Amino acid sequence: MTRYDAVVIGAGQAGPSVAFSQAAQGRRVAIVEMAEPGGTCLNHGCRPTKALRASAVVAHSARRAADFGVHVGEVRVDFGQAIGRVHTLIDGMRAGLQQAIDEAENLDYVHGRARLVGDPTGAEHRVVVTADDGSEQELTTSEVYLNVGNRASIPPIDGLEHVPYLTEVELLALSELPEHLIIVGGGYIGLEFGQMFRRFGSEVTIVAGGGIAAREDPDVQQILTDLFTDEGVRIVEGRPSRVSGDTSGVSVEVPEVGTITGSHLLIATGRRSNSDQLGPDTGLETDAHGFVLTDDRFATNVPGVWALGDVNGRGAFTHTSYQDGDIYLHPPRTVAGRVTTYAMFTDPPLGRVGMGLQEARESGRRVLKAEIPMASVSRAKLESETTGVMRVLVDADTEEFLGATILGLQADDVVQVIGVAMQAGVRYPIVRDALPIHPTVSEFFPTILAALTPLD
Numbered sequence: 001m002t003r004y005d006a007v008v009i010g011a012g013q014a015g016p017s018v019a020f021s022q023a024a025q026g027r028r029v030a031i032v033e034m035a036e037p038g039g040t041c042l043n044h045g046c047r048p049t050k051a052l053r054a055s056a057v058v059a060h061s062a063r064r065a066a067d068f069g070v071h072v073g074e075v076r077v078d079f080g081q082a083i084g085r086v087h088t089l090i091d092g093m094r095a096g097l098q099q100a101i102d103e104a105e106n107l108d109y110v111h112g113r114a115r116l117v118g119d120p121t122g123a124e125h126r127v128v129v130t131a132d133d134g135s136e137q138e139l140t141t142s143e144v145y146l147n148v149g150n151r152a153s154i155p156p157i158d159g160l161e162h163v164p165y166l167t168e169v170e171l172l173a174l175s176e177l178p179e180h181l182i183i184v185g186g187g188y189i190g191l192e193f194g195q196m197f198r199r200f201g202s203e204v205t206i207v208a209g210g211g212i213a214a215r216e217d218p219d220v221q222q223i224l225t226d227l228f229t230d231e232g233v234r235i236v237e238g239r240p241s242r243v244s245g246d247t248s249g250v251s252v253e254v255p256e257v258g259t260i261t262g263s264h265l266l267i268a269t270g271r272r273s274n275s276d277q278l279g280p281d282t283g284l285e286t287d288a289h290g291f292v293l294t295d296d297r298f299a300t301n302v303p304g305v306w307a308l309g310d311v312n313g314r315g316a317f318t319h320t321s322y323q324d325g326d327i328y329l330h331p332p333r334t335v336a337g338r339v340t341t342y343a344m345f346t347d348p349p350l351g352r353v354g355m356g357l358q359e360a361r362e363s364g365r366r367v368l369k370a371e372i373p374m375a376s377v378s379r380a381k382l383e384s385e386t387t388g389v390m391r392v393l394v395d396a397d398t399e400e401f402l403g404a405t406i407l408g409l410q411a412d413d414v415v416q417v418i419g420v421a422m423q424a425g426v427r428y429p430i431v432r433d434a435l436p437i438h439p440t441v442s443e444f445f446p447t448i449l450a451a452l453t454p455l456d
């Protein structure tokens with residue numbers, strides 16, 4: 001048994017910064033990780049997918065090169081080389097984090113799966129860590145920081161347990177391009193992978209119950225549906241009732257359309273909390289999805305236990321998880337009132353902050369809308385990237401920004417103009433009257449904010 005001043009479970013986005021900070025204050029800290037440092041984002045989430053996306057964007061640009069007066073000859077994708085590039089980048093980043101952990105004073109890296117045992121109401125918490133070989137060690141501490149994240153949620157489809165389906169983890173471990181990738185799920189993970197693999201040359205079918213990007217505004221859904229269809233991705237609206245197959249191929253029965261056969265099956269139907277991995281008697285209060293409930297400074301109902309990142313259900317992104325750690329380390333900051341911004345890295349990307357159309361309509365406020373198609377944005381025209389729309393919603397009475405939806409060139413960055421304005425409580429006339437740089441996408445915020453119309 002080893003005693004620590006603090007034990008961090010999970011070396012994802014929030015855990016390492018909390019561990020480094022505590023250790024730097026001279027406290028004895030352990031960080032327990034059952035897989036690899038860096039968590040989902042570094043190992044099989046944001047970063048490898050965005051690195052792979054870069055190859056897909058290059059392939060797409062190369063195919064369009066002649067439109068720009070550049071002739072590159074036949075475009076051939078070497079998937080093995082593209083994924084090799086990803087692994088090289090990620091291995092380097094992971095090694096850098098591992099080195100920083102190993103070199104930090106007062107910080108021990110403990111590899112294994114942690115669970116909380118004993119009386120959760122006691123002043124000392126007991127953390128049992130099971131290593132890959134089954135051996136166990138016990139850590140005791142008065143402070144536990146949970147940064148255990150989430151994992152792919154596997155839907156109850158008949159036959160699925162007998163099929164070698166992929167999640168993002170296995171997909172990113174492939175070295176050969178799937179001939180026909182069937183993706184169940186039309187959220188951001190399914191769409192990002194779907195577009196990439198299509199651009200690499202796979203046949204791609206996306207099966208999505210409510211259509212793709214179902215949480216986004218209807219015009220965004222339609223633009224993405226048209227974009228994906230034009231690129232040759234087949235979108236099937238329906239819910240699989242049964243799957244069968246083996247390593248040589250899979251069949252997915254979708255009552256609405258019939259049977260779809262492919263070479264690989266990716267399940268991307270949402271995420272579930274890893275809190276269930278912490279043992280049956282944690283005493284932690286969770287919601288119906290297993291997210292650990294916390295107060296605005298991430299304290300759980302169990303004294304001496306905090307929950308940071310995806311596991312607390314207050315965000316589902318790397319930036320929210322990382323910021324949880326930052327907020328915790330800088331009292332009296334709290335997470336209350338955080339304006340969550342996110343992007344979906346299709347090409348072009350979707351940038352989102354605050355309310356969408358439906359939420360704005362249901363808000364009971366008088367809402368004004370500022371909108372322009374990307375086809376009218378000069379920078380987008382200059383780059384022949386005219387797919388998409390820019391939309392900003394404001395409160396007619398308070399002049400507050402309510403939200404922004406930007407699908408189009410550089411939207412992942414451009415949306416942050418409104419995100420920062422919202423976080424800072426800036427009223428829309430300030431942005432309307434600001435001097436923008438020409439020719440940029442953001443230069444259209446002043447233009448559209450000068451022509452607001454009531455939201456129907």
Ligand SMILES: Cc1cc2nc3c(=O)[nH]c(=O)nc-3n(C[C@H](O)[C@H](O)[C@H](O)COP(=O)(O)OP(=O)(O)OC[C@H]3O[C@@H](n4cnc5c(N)ncnc54)[C@H](O)[C@@H]3O)c2cc1C
Pocket residue numbers: 009010011012013014015032033034035036037038039040041042044045046047049050112113114115147148149150168189274277278308309310311316317318319320321345
């Ligand atoms: C394919 C994909 C693409 C994504 N793209 C983006 C993106 O572009 N931008 C973005 O912001 N977000 C993206 N995300 C989401 C992002 O990866 C997560 O929101 C983020 O990683 C959450 O960080 P976290 O620290 O809360 O948890 P994680 O990063 O999941 O870290 C949790 C860690 O805890 C460990 N762990 C769990 N249980 C235990 C236990 N009992 N004992 C020991 N260790 C344990 C896990 O092994 C893991 O390393 C993507 C996710 C996926 C799957």
